[in-house]
Amino acid sequence: KMKFTKHCAIGLIIRLSFIYYGTYQDAISEVQYTDVDYKVFTDAARYLLNGESPYKRHAYRYSPIIGLFLLPNLLIHLEFGKFLFSVCDIFSTYFIYKILRLEGCTENESIKWSLFWLYNPLSIIITTRGNADSLAALLVLATLYLYKKDNLLAAGIVHGLAIHFRLYPIVFSLPLYTSVIDLHSNKIISLFYPNKMRLTLVFSCIVSLLCTTGFFYLLYGNEFIDGSLLYHLKRFDIRHNYSVYFYLQYLSYKIGLSEMTRYLMLVPQAALLLLLTVVFGTKRTIAFCEMCMAFILVMFNSVVTCQYFVWYMSLLPLCLKDLNFGKKELFLVSNYWFTSQAAWLLPAYLLEFKSQDTFLYIWIQCLVFFWANIVVLTSLVRNYVSKHKVN
Numbered sequence: 390k391m392k393f394t395k396h397c398a399i400g401l402i403i404r405l406s407f408i409y410y411g412t413y414q415d416a417i418s419e420v421q422y423t424d425v426d427y428k429v430f431t432d433a434a435r436y437l438l439n440g441e442s443p444y445k446r447h448a449y450r451y452s453p454i455i456g457l458f459l460l461p462n463l464l465i466h467l468e469f470g471k472f473l474f475s476v477c478d479i480f481s482t483y484f485i486y487k488i489l490r491l492e493g494c495t496e497n498e499s500i501k502w503s504l505f506w507l508y509n510p511l512s513i514i515i516t517t518r519g520n521a522d523s524l525a526a527l528l529v530l531a532t533l534y535l536y537k538k539d540n541l542l543a544a545g546i547v548h549g550l551a552i553h554f555r556l557y558p559i560v561f562s563l564p565l566y567t568s569v570i571d572l573h574s575n576k577i578i579s580l581f582y583p584n585k586m587r588l589t590l591v592f593s594c595i596v597s598l599l600c601t602t603g604f605f606y607l608l609y610g611n612e613f614i615d616g617s618l619l620y621h622l623k624r625f626d627i628r629h630n631y632s633v634y635f636y637l638q639y640l641s642y643k644i645g646l647s648e649m650t651r652y653l654m655l656v657p658q659a660a661l662l663l664l665l666t667v668v669f670g671t672k673r674t675i676a677f678c679e680m681c682m683a684f685i686l687v688m689f690n691s692v693v694t695c696q697y698f699v700w701y702m703s704l705l706p707l708c709l710k711d712l713n714f715g716k717k718e719l720f721l722v723s724n725y726w727f728t729s730q731a732a733w734l735l736p737a738y739l740l741e742f743k744s745q746d747t748f749l750y751i752w753i754q755c756l757v758f759f760w761a762n763i764v765v766l767t768s769l770v771r772n773y774v775s776k777h778k779v780n
Contacts, residue, residue: 427519525555526703549597631693636752680704
């Protein structure tokens with residue numbers, strides 16, 4: 390019965406508490422609470438403050454926007470960025486609530502489902518460690534909200550910003566396009582037909598993306614393109630991550646993967662993304678479509694870390710009302726997903742902090758986690774389909 394604003398205030402206080410705790414853990418433990426990327430962001434902001442390129446900081450692979458937003462880390466307080474990302478979490482909760490209201494949920498239902506994100510331990514920890522994906526999630530949710538409000542011009546602008554900021558929202562472009570259809574016309578014919586609404590969405594997105602990307606290209610040249618865009622298309626991690634392709638990259642590190650192998654790695658991902666667009670690319674099911682797409686994108690990615698889970702976790706609250714899980718199945722599926730992650734942590738810790746050769750064991754756990762993701766995704770689709778009678 391608590392008001393939505395009070396929940397948001399509590400959610401922010403919880404995040405501030407974790408930020409404060411993180412400073413303590415960083416001071417006493419070899420396992421740092423603060424994400425290493427946060428230190429990279431801060432160093433990039435320092436270069437910007439001195440009038441230099443943020444890409445002078447090795448390992449800075451992001452839009453300069455992050456460095457600009459984190460200038461107060463140097464001018465006000467080192468933890469400012471974590472506070473900013475926490476505020477983004479609160480605004481994400483607000484957009485989840487507003488989207489649910491637009492979809493016809495009652496006040497109490499909208500609050501209930503939005504709290505899944507607000508009080509989600511995963512989102513709290515990832516955000517307060519200083520990860521910027523909370524800002525990407527906010528832009529994706531803002532796009533959906535504007536789209537649901539039929540403000541396609543603004544939705545396209547924000548979608549372009551989201552793609553510039555973090556490349557992954559580009560996969561949502563096709564379902565956003567196909568879902569803007571004339572319900573009175575033949576669906577097959579109108580699936581890709583460029584009507585006025587679709588052109589508004591497309592051109593506003595392109596202009597937004599080109600303006601932001603072009604502006605920073607003029608400032609920083611090819612190092613901006615290489616660092617913030619191209620790098621993410623060819624990124625790999627031979628130390629440790631959750632990706633099913635991790636061990637393949639490790640074994641082929643010196644000789645490199647052939648172009649054919651890289652293309653074949655993309656085939657299952659691309660096929661599933663296209664299938665989801667065809668089946669769920671409608672205005673009524675767009676949130677579920679994007680959530681499943683983000684899930685597949687993470688699941689088949691060449692590099693997978695916990696921060697990527699934010700991509701689909703932020704969209705999941707929009708779908709919970711439409712899922713038809715039994716309590717037993719929900720318990721088994723969720724526990725399988727969490728335990729498969731937990732089992733990965735021990736060999737990863739032994740490799741990272743004890744320098745033990747646990748690469749094979751990490752890969753085995755990657756396979757287990759990949760299978761857990763298959764179980765989760767098929768369960769989500771089956772329970773969503775059964776409730777909505779989607780063929």
